[in-house]
Amino acid sequence: MTKMTFAFSTSFIATLAAAxxxxxxxxxxxxxxxxxxxxxxxxxxxxxxxxxKALWKATTTDGFSxxxxxxxxxxxxxxxxxxGVAQEACIAxxxxxxxxxxxxxxxxxxxxxxGQAGTKENGGGDGPRSTPTVSEGRVxxxxxxxxxxxxxxxxxxxxxxxxLLKDFAGRNISWQNAASPLIEGGLVxxxxxxxxxxxxxxxxxxxxxxxxxxxxxITHSTPVAATIHGVRQVIFFCQSGLVSVAAxxxxxxxxxxxxxxxxxAMTPIVAGDLVFCSAGxxxxxxxxxxxxxASGFKAExxxxxxxSAGPDAVANHWSTPVHKDGHLYGMFQFKEYGSGPMKCxxxxxxxxxxxxxxxGPGNVILVGDNVxxxxxxxxxxxxxxxxxxxxxxxxxRAVVGKCWSTPVVSNGRLYVRSTKEAACLDVSAKTTQR
Numbered sequence: 001m002t003k004m005t006f007a008f009s010t011s012f013i014a015t016l017a018a019a020x021x022x023x024x025x026x027x028x029x030x031x032x033x034x035x036x037x038x039x040x041x042x043x044x045x046x047x048x049x050x051x052x053k054a055l056w057k058a059t060t061t062d063g064f065s066x067x068x069x070x071x072x073x074x075x076x077x078x079x080x081x082x083x084g085v086a087q088e089a090c091i092a093x094x095x096x097x098x099x100x101x102x103x104x105x106x107x108x109x110x111x112x113x114x115g116q117a118g119t120k121e122n123g124g125g126d127g128p129r130s131t132p133t134v135s136e137g138r139v140x141x142x143x144x145x146x147x148x149x150x151x152x153x154x155x156x157x158x159x160x161x162x163x164l165l166k167d168f169a170g171r172n173i174s175w176q177n178a179a180s181p182l183i184e185g186g187l188v189x190x191x192x193x194x195x196x197x198x199x200x201x202x203x204x205x206x207x208x209x210x211x212x213x214x215x216x217x218i219t220h221s222t223p224v225a226a227t228i229h230g231v232r233q234v235i236f237f238c239q240s241g242l243v244s245v246a247a248x249x250x251x252x253x254x255x256x257x258x259x260x261x262x263x264x265a266m267t268p269i270v271a272g273d274l275v276f277c278s279a280g281x282x283x284x285x286x287x288x289x290x291x292x293x294a295s296g297f298k299a300e301x302x303x304x305x306x307x308s309a310g311p312d313a314v315a316n317h318w319s320t321p322v323h324k325d326g327h328l329y330g331m332f333q334f335k336e337y338g339s340g341p342m343k344c345x346x347x348x349x350x351x352x353x354x355x356x357x358x359x360g361p362g363n364v365i366l367v368g369d370n371v372x373x374x375x376x377x378x379x380x381x382x383x384x385x386x387x388x389x390x391x392x393x394x395x396x397r398a399v400v401g402k403c404w405s406t407p408v409v410s411n412g413r414l415y416v417r418s419t420k421e422a423a424c425l426d427v428s429a430k431t432t433q434r
Contacts, residue, residue, distance in 0.1 A: 075090060139156075
């Protein structure tokens with residue numbers, strides 16, 4: 001082989017490898033690599049009649065924690081008995097086989113104490129609801145009792161830990177924490193501290209406080225980072241409403257009052273200068289437009305639909321929709337277990353474009369031009385992300401048990417879990433189509 005031929009071959013192989021990597025990505029934290037429930041991966045949307053091939057299944061006892069997948073590992077929270085005591089625990093699974101690599105206990109958690117285990121209302125099976133966040137070989141976990149732990153991804157060994165209740169005069173919500181840590185740059189963002197320190201940013205390497213400020217009370221919502229009018233900001237959905245702070249120093253940028261009742265878990269949706277949020281328990285949903293002038297930022301409501309039930313309702317309970325081409329897609333419903341609809345909602349107006357019953361308070365992600373939905377009963381459904389009508393592409397039963405968790409796509413695989421089991425499904429482009 002000549003030097004020129006060898007150089008061409010090496011270059012060609014490198015190009016192919018780069019192309020493959022461009023279509024595969026880790027899912028390192030709740031809401032994915034882009035913090036908006038989407039991934040750039042390409043998957044097989046048309047599945048075999050029997051559904052995608054299950055590469056493995058594993059037991060995931062109790063909880064609504066979702067998966068984070070990074071570096072060949074899949075992380076989630078479960079309930080475990082440790083030294084005779086029920087605790088929430090972070091587990092690491094081999095992403096290829098489902099074999100458990102390590103388990104790190106996070107503290108006691110009595111089901112029913114800030115949960116609904118065994119109640120008729122939601123079918124039981126409550127437990128940890130926060131999702132681990134992975135960054136540079138470490139896993140960051142916020143427990144139900146507001147303890148933030150930084151663990152080594154390969155071993156589960158504790159690197160550092162912060163107890164917001166004890167160390168920051170913390171104030172938990174009555175159902176206990178469900179929010180996940182947000183990592184932006186070198187900082188970990190959480191909420192739950194007391195007056196003057198309710199929102200905190202920690203150095204992700206050392207655990208040192210980078211800044212702390214504000215006097216807000218938490219909901220179950222996970223914050224989101226976004227750039228609006230050229231300014232990087234972190235938006236928290238607090239009991240007072242939306243609170244946006246500068247990512248670098250925590251300075252208040254803008255607030256939008258929003259009614260709170262009992263709980264909400266949806267993450268605010270940012271699309272350009274529009275921000276959507278909603279809550280159940282009769283509250284409703286709406287969008288605000290964020291503007292900026294010489295005096296600073298302000299957020300003004302452009303529409304609001306009151307109420308959390310009915311054909312025109314645009315309220316989410318535990319579910320967070322995704323955004324594509326000016327429309328929101330997701331489970332807009334409240335406590336309609338096993339029957340509530342997926343809807344398409346025009347973001348600029350709040351108008352419902354279509355509605356399809358039968359999903360319950362599950363969750364969705366956006367993969368290319370399709371929405372991948374996981375119903376609360378464990379059914380996976382692929383739906384075209386179009387406002388012209390409900391167009392189902394594929395469906396399959398994935399797991400048994402209740403699913404208030406979010407499906408995850410990473411490296412050609414679809415990871416899902418319930419209060420009973422987890423599954424890893426092959427949805428790579430080579431998957432046999434119908």
